[in-house]
Amino acid sequence: MVSVLSVNNLRKAYGETVAVDGISFEVRPHEIVGLLGPNGAGKTTTINMVLGVLEPGSGTIHIEGRNVATDRSRALELANFAAVYAPLPGNLTVFQNLKIFGLLYDVADLPARVDELIRQFDLAAFRDVKCGRLSSGEATRLCLAKAMLNRPHLLLLDEPTVSLDPSIARDIRLKIRAFARDGVGGILWTSHNMYEVAEVCDRVLFLSHGKILLEGDPKTLPREHGKENLEELFITVAREPLLLERA
Amino acid sequence: MRFHRTYAVVLRHFYLIRGSFSRVSPLFTWIAVDIVLWGLITKYLNTVAASGVNFIPRLLGAVLLWDFFIRVMQGVTMTFFEDVWSRNFLNIFSTPLSTGEYIGGLVLSSVATSAIGLVVMLILAAAVFGLSFAVLGALAVPFILVLFLSGIALGIVGCAVVLRLGPSAEWFIWPIPAFLSPFAGVFYPLSILPRWMRVFSYALPPSYVFEGLRAVVSGGVVSMRGLAAGGCLAVIYILLACRIFTWVYRKAVRSGLIARYSAESVS
Numbered sequence: 310m311v312s313v314l315s316v317n318n319l320r321k322a323y324g325e326t327v328a329v330d331g332i333s334f335e336v337r338p339h340e341i342v343g344l345l346g347p348n349g350a351g352k353t354t355t356i357n358m359v360l361g362v363l364e365p366g367s368g369t370i371h372i373e374g375r376n377v378a379t380d381r382s383r384a385l386e387l388a389n390f391a392a393v394y395a396p397l398p399g400n401l402t403v404f405q406n407l408k409i410f411g412l413l414y415d416v417a418d419l420p421a422r423v424d425e426l427i428r429q430f431d432l433a434a435f436r437d438v439k440c441g442r443l444s445s446g447e448a449t450r451l452c453l454a455k456a457m458l459n460r461p462h463l464l465l466l467d468e469p470t471v472s473l474d475p476s477i478a479r480d481i482r483l484k485i486r487a488f489a490r491d492g493v494g495g496i497l498w499t500s501h502n503m504y505e506v507a508e509v510c511d512r513v514l515f516l517s518h519g520k521i522l523l524e525g526d527p528k529t530l531p532r533e534h535g536k537e538n539l540e541e542l543f544i545t546v547a548r549e550p551l552l553l554e555r556a
Numbered sequence: 557m558r559f560h561r562t563y564a565v566v567l568r569h570f571y572l573i574r575g576s577f578s579r580v581s582p583l584f585t586w587i588a589v590d591i592v593l594w595g596l597i598t599k600y601l602n603t604v605a606a607s608g609v610n611f612i613p614r615l616l617g618a619v620l621l622w623d624f625f626i627r628v629m630q631g632v633t634m635t636f637f638e639d640v641w642s643r644n645f646l647n648i649f650s651t652p653l654s655t656g657e658y659i660g661g662l663v664l665s666s667v668a669t670s671a672i673g674l675v676v677m678l679i680l681a682a683a684v685f686g687l688s689f690a691v692l693g694a695l696a697v698p699f700i701l702v703l704f705l706s707g708i709a710l711g712i713v714g715c716a717v718v719l720r721l722g723p724s725a726e727w728f729i730w731p732i733p734a735f736l737s738p739f740a741g742v743f744y745p746l747s748i749l750p751r752w753m754r755v756f757s758y759a760l761p762p763s764y765v766f767e768g769l770r771a772v773v774s775g776g777v778v779s780m781r782g783l784a785a786g787g788c789l790a791v792i793y794i795l796l797a798c799r800i801f802t803w804v805y806r807k808a809v810r811s812g813l814i815a816r817y818s819a820e821s822v823s
Contacts, residue, residue: 361809362646364809382654385652401568409564409568412561413653
């Protein structure tokens with residue numbers, strides 16, 4: 310089975326500072342992979358390189374076999390993303406934003422797809438509201454709706470539930486799990502909420518100083534390293550990565 | 557190239573203009589003010605000049621064409637600035653949209669907005685000051701075309717400058733037409749310029765248009781060779797401008813600028 314995302318020996322440095330240091334990993338269809346690590350570990354840098362908005366220093370990225378560096382448009386047709394730091398333009402309405410991004414992603418039967426997503430993400434009341442007027446939770450739901458527009462084979466989510474209340478966050482997690490289970494795609498997910506990661510992700514990668522330090526099942530990985538839960542393991546990765554490197 | 561992606565860029569700009577008085581009014585307000593101001597100045601000059609020369613087609617016609625050139629340039633840059641102001645680069649450049657499709661969208665948006673400006677100016681100049689473009693005959697087509705292509709080229713370069721230097725660099729872009737106008741000979745023949753200025757004038761496609769305009773209204777012969785040279789230069793500048801934009805964009809992708817674009821992150 311072809312991986313939806315294949316990252317091979319990826320590296321990015323800014324001058325002397327190495328942000329991502331030769332990482333390799335895959336995301337398979339129907340799989341949710343958590344990309345975890347402390348601030349500055351290289352998660353967002355990795356996501357930006359996968360999205361084609363940041364050129365790697367070396368290494369390759371393939372989305373379903375399409376090379377992002379040499380076949381950018383065709384590769385990105387299969388991907389989409391939502392990130393808390395990339396809100397949609399506030400001077401357009403919910404409907405206008407979804408229509409424009411639907412055109413950019415060449416979505417078939419766009420009007421029906423936009424209506425479906427507006428309904429699915431509970432945005433009907435805001436259809437003709439400018440996005441700048443949405444609450445942070447509503448804006449996050451809109452970003453997720455936009456991320457689902459083209460039924461992506463690779464969905465990149467950078468802290469997708471960070472500004473949602475627990476009830477809506479749970480609904481969103483269910484929708485994302487259903488997307489991975491029923492659709493054709495895989496998901497790369499970053500979050501600092503370790504309980505959420507343990508609940509949602511099939512596999513996690515711990516990044517520290519641009520390297521993948523640990524990889525495994527979020528339910529068993531903490532015990533394998535003598536920790537009670539994922540949060541404790543995260544704290545160890547953040548504070549004492551050398552201990553884990555030696556282990 | 558996929559047209560629907562270019563169309564998305566145009567549609568975004570249409571939505572913004574349709575829903576905003578502050579975006580609609582500049583399409584015609586300033587050019588209307590310019591036409592009225594210069595129309596009155598030319599009427600006054602007609603009454604005091606002893607030569608009997610009609611200044612309306614010379615000066616008001618020149619103002620109208622120069623304003624059209626500015627509108628075309630600003631049509632491109634304004635569409636681009638909307639992405640700058642709404643911090644939309646990460647969203648838009650992580651889609652399959654190519655730089656060619658994006659520039660195509662900027663150009664088509666400019667066609668629409670500059671055409672509105674041109675129509676308003678023509679109506680106002682004809683209705684209030686009796687300026688008829690019929691006097692230019694078929695030459696109006698190459699005149700407009702050369703100015704349009706030049707405005708597009710300058711607009712794309714302006715976008716590249718702002719992409720490279722950051723949002724605050726838009727203040728470099730607004731005065732460019734004013735900086736070029738002395739060299740383009742909008743109001744006077746190039747022959748009165750010092751030699752060093754004329755060197756620059758010959759490199760500016762609009763100079764050939766304004767020389768042609770003066771030749772037509774004074775009953776002289778328009779240099780078709782000069783006009784063709786202006787057209788060729790404008791096409792070359794568009795190709796160069798696209799290369800510059802693409803080069804700046806690639807550099808921005810290499811440095812990570814696209815992903816963290818803001819006034820503070822660039823300098």
